Amino acid sequence: MYVIEQQRPTPAPIPGVAHATWAGADEGLSQLSVWRQTLAPGAATPPHRHDCDEVVLCQSGEGELHVDGEVHRFAAGTTLVLPQGLPHQIFATGTAPLEILGVFGGSPVGTFLPDGESITLPWRT
Amino acid sequence: MYVIEQQRPTPAPIPGVAHATWAGADEGLSQLSVWRQTLAPGAATPPHRHDCDEVVLCQSGEGELHVDGEVHRFAAGTTLVLPQGLPHQIFATGTAPLEILGVFGGSPVGTFLPDGESITLPWRT
Numbered sequence: 001m002y003v004i005e006q007q008r009p010t011p012a013p014i015p016g017v018a019h020a021t022w023a024g025a026d027e028g029l030s031q032l033s034v035w036r037q038t039l040a041p042g043a044a045t046p047p048h049r050h051d052c053d054e055v056v057l058c059q060s061g062e063g064e065l066h067v068d069g070e071v072h073r074f075a076a077g078t079t080l081v082l083p084q085g086l087p088h089q090i091f092a093t094g095t096a097p098l099e100i101l102g103v104f105g106g107s108p109v110g111t112f113l114p115d116g117e118s119i120t121l122p123w124r125t
Numbered sequence: 126m127y128v129i130e131q132q133r134p135t136p137a138p139i140p141g142v143a144h145a146t147w148a149g150a151d152e153g154l155s156q157l158s159v160w161r162q163t164l165a166p167g168a169a170t171p172p173h174r175h176d177c178d179e180v181v182l183c184q185s186g187e188g189e190l191h192v193d194g195e196v197h198r199f200a201a202g203t204t205l206v207l208p209q210g211l212p213h214q215i216f217a218t219g220t221a222p223l224e225i226l227g228v229f230g231g232s233p234v235g236t237f238l239p240d241g242e243s244i245t246l247p248w249r250t
Contacts, residue, residue, distance in 0.1 A: 002190055003197045004204045006182070023180045027206045031156070031178040031230025034204070053156040055148045057131075057226070065127055072128045079129045079159070081152045101182070103228045105156025 001027065009038045013122045016043025016092070021124050024107040033104040033125050039063070039092035047089040048119060051110030056080035057101040062094030087114045126152065134163045138247045141168025141217070146249050149232040158234050158250050160227040164188070164217035172214040173244060176235030181205035182226040187219030212239045 004027065009018035017039055024033040039045075039061075047066070058078050065072040065080055066089040073093070074080060082088050084105070092098035109125040112118055129152065134143035142164055149158040164170075164186075172191070183203050190197040190205055191214040198218070199205060207213050209230070217223035234250040237243055 002192055002206055003199045004206060006202050006204055022182075022204050023206050028208045029178045029180070029206065029230070031209065032180055032228060034180050034182070034228065053154045055154070055157055055159050055228075057147075057159070067127055074128045077131050079131055079147050081127055081129060081148050081154065083153045084156065101226075103157060103159065103180075105154070105230055 006036065009036050014045070016040035017045070019123050024125055026124060029107050031106060033107040033109050035102040035104070035123075037100050037102060039090070039098040039100070041092055041095055041097065043098075044091040045089055046119070047087060047114050049085055049087045049112050049114065050082075050104060051084065051112070052104050052106035053084050054082040054105070055103045056082065056090070057103070059099040059101060061092060061096050061098035063098045064091040064093050065089075066091070131161065134161050139170070141165035142170070144248050149250055151249060154232050156231060158229040158232040160229070160248075162225050162227060164215070164223040164225070166217055166220055166222065168223075169216040170214055171244070172212060172239050174210055174212045174237050174239065175207075175229060176209065176237070177229050177231035178209050179207040179230070180228045181207065181215070182228070184224040184226060186217060186221050186223035188223045189216040189218050190214075191216070
């Protein structure tokens with residue numbers, strides 16, 4: 001299956017987060033995962049890190065990236081660059097949903113709390 | 126630099142192709158490259174393959190993916206999944222430009238003609 005219809009994100013067990021996996025191991029990939037997520041206003045990811053590089057493309061809305069003890073504001077038309085192992089947290093800070101595309105340099109995507117505890121993600125990665 | 130403004134694609138030395146590298150080794154990544162490209166109506170990539178997984182997200186326009194001796198039509202709202210090493214070629218077949226995002230499971234991105242000859246890409250990967 002080389003051409004796949006993109007699915008709309010559906011509610012995930014993380015409050016205010018909707019998710020769709022657009023590509024990953026199930027599509028025959030081992031080096032890439034692509035996720036589409038919507039964060040409702042006020043929603044946030046947990047603080048976490050991955051065992052692979054991550055790039056987040058902001059498609060609409062506004063957010064904050066908390067990383068390295070700093071707060072970086074971002075909005076539509078920006079790219080977040082998160083090298084492998086970097087702890088980070090993303091907040092939807094605007095009045096509209098934050099629409100993002102997350103791309104990862106591996107599949108499955110290992111995800112950990114800052115203290116190293118592995119997180120079992122509620123979607124395929 | 127964790128937050129980067131997305132640049133518009135600018136004309137590349139491939140006829141009808143405009144390109145912008147949004148993330149890669151220069152941004153501290155080793156497992157991911159993200160490219161934004163515009164193919165003018167009638168433009169095409171050369172037939173080629175990569176040494177890493179690739180996913181193409183079609184944002185607008187219409188195209189054809191030639192792969193495995195088959196022709197797959199695609200349009201906005203579809204994802205192309207191209208596992209590592211798979212020869213492929215993309216054509217812009219609509220009357221409007223084909224706007225795509227290419228994500229790759231490596232940086233730099235090794236690119237080869239179907240016969241194995243290495244292609245030196247005219248942009249940073």
